[in-house]
Amino acid sequence: xxxxxxxxxxxxxxxxxxxxxxxxxxxxxxxxxxxxxxxxxxxxxxxxxxxxxxxxxxxxxxxxxxxxxxxxxxxxxxxxxxxxxxxxxxxxxxxxxxxxxxxxxxxxxxxxxxxxxxxxxxxxxxxxxxxxxxxxxxxxxxxxxxxxxxxxxxxxxxxxxxxxxxxxxxxxxxxxxxxxxxxxxxxxxxxxxxxxxxxxxxxxxxxxxxxxxxxxxxxxxxxxxxxxxxxxxxxxxxxxxxxxxxxxxxxxxxxxxxxxxxxxxxxxxxxxxxxxxxxxxxxxxxxxxxxxxxxxxxxxxxxxxxxxxxxxxxxxxxxxxxxxxxxxxxxxxx
Ligand code: HEM
Ligand SMILES: *[C@@H]1O[C@H](CO)[C@@H](O)[C@H](O)[C@H]1NC(C)=O
Ligand SMILES: *[C@@H]1O[C@H](CO)[C@@H](O)[C@H](O)[C@H]1NC(C)=O
Ligand SMILES: *[C@@H]1O[C@H](CO)[C@@H](O)[C@H](O)[C@H]1NC(C)=O
Numbered sequence: 001x002x003x004x005x006x007x008x009x010x011x012x013x014x015x016x017x018x019x020x021x022x023x024x025x026x027x028x029x030x031x032x033x034x035x036x037x038x039x040x041x042x043x044x045x046x047x048x049x050x051x052x053x054x055x056x057x058x059x060x061x062x063x064x065x066x067x068x069x070x071x072x073x074x075x076x077x078x079x080x081x082x083x084x085x086x087x088x089x090x091x092x093x094x095x096x097x098x099x100x101x102x103x104x105x106x107x108x109x110x111x112x113x114x115x116x117x118x119x120x121x122x123x124x125x126x127x128x129x130x131x132x133x134x135x136x137x138x139x140x141x142x143x144x145x146x147x148x149x150x151x152x153x154x155x156x157x158x159x160x161x162x163x164x165x166x167x168x169x170x171x172x173x174x175x176x177x178x179x180x181x182x183x184x185x186x187x188x189x190x191x192x193x194x195x196x197x198x199x200x201x202x203x204x205x206x207x208x209x210x211x212x213x214x215x216x217x218x219x220x221x222x223x224x225x226x227x228x229x230x231x232x233x234x235x236x237x238x239x240x241x242x243x244x245x246x247x248x249x250x251x252x253x254x255x256x257x258x259x260x261x262x263x264x265x266x267x268x269x270x271x272x273x274x275x276x277x278x279x280x281x282x283x284x285x286x287x288x289x290x291x292x293x294x295x296x297x298x299x300x301x302x303x304x305x306x307x308x309x310x311x312x313x314x315x316x317x318x319x320x321x322x323x324x325x326x327x328x329x330x331x332x333x334x
Contacts, residue, residue, distance in 0.1 A: 032153035041124035063141035064205025065106030078317020081130035147261030157324025178285030209243035229272030266296035
């Protein structure tokens, strides 16, 4: 003998409420799924990959920029496309991107996502979030550079908030110690091993001279940061000589194989060829060095860990269900 039907129904909905609360409490695993758009937009993966492949062919710097964009999106208030909002489009507070001007987030990456979104809107209007489009674009472009391919769980919602003031404290800076970086990644739920695997993204792309200038000009009275290979340091000093008048001067993060997504980033570190102080810091600190050593010696180990870590990065702080919206335009909040 159970309770009468009405009461049973009430109990059932209470149970559902409890499940819902459990699922969406802060820190609980969000429900993303690779099949999220199976009915509503079955060709989503193909649409994004075609759009970003065309963009990458037209401008080969797109891939690294998009990977970095994805990282920054996920570390500031979760993977919710808040990084994509343009300062030109927003009437209210300065969006996240405005805080990043000195880091010059790359225009081609924004364009790659905009193109993917436009193609998605043409086929499945109002269905696929900008956050999912960015996650898929980053995955496709890593593979395009020769990196690992991995499944992307979908169902992220976009935020209606993008505020430059949210950036401070949520992104790693080149002057951080490895210990401080480990702490920051831990706050996002990522382990030291995942952090070192993700830092392998610096096997592609470039950095502006301003990001490492303190290492090569007037470093504590020395000619350069002693952790830098002396020949490399001199080459950097020459290449960056005019960076104050032309701040666009940039250097490949991995000078050995700049366009290949491979384990060379880690191989460079013991030779003083890590470009950023943060790269050198990862090598200096034993708890992170062990992983860098492993990846330097074993591309398979790097690719496996990078693929797994990217999937974990893609779940950081995601909004699902009613927590967010599907924005029609990725560069605007409405
Ligand atoms: C561990 C701490 C990290 C620090 C301190 C850091 C810092 C930086 C800095 C300063 C730049 C140069 C930006 C510029 O001058 O335009 C850069 C570039 C880049 N970063 Fe990181 N980063 C870190 C981790 C990551 C992670 C986890 C990823 C991705 C998973 C990533 C992906 C990239 C990529 C792909 C570029 C090249 C961008 C381009 O070519 O446009 N970084 N990073
Ligand atoms: C950018 O860099 C310049 C010079 O280093 C500095 O004066 C300015 O405050 C920085 N802007 C931001 C948004 O960080
Ligand atoms: C590290 O760099 C940031 C800007 O990127 C700056 O605000 C901060 O003061 C620096 N910290 C140290 C210890 O130099
Ligand atoms: C490289 O790493 C892979 C994956 O972790 C592992 O299966 C393999 O045994 C490693 N190879 C060597 C030579 O250590």
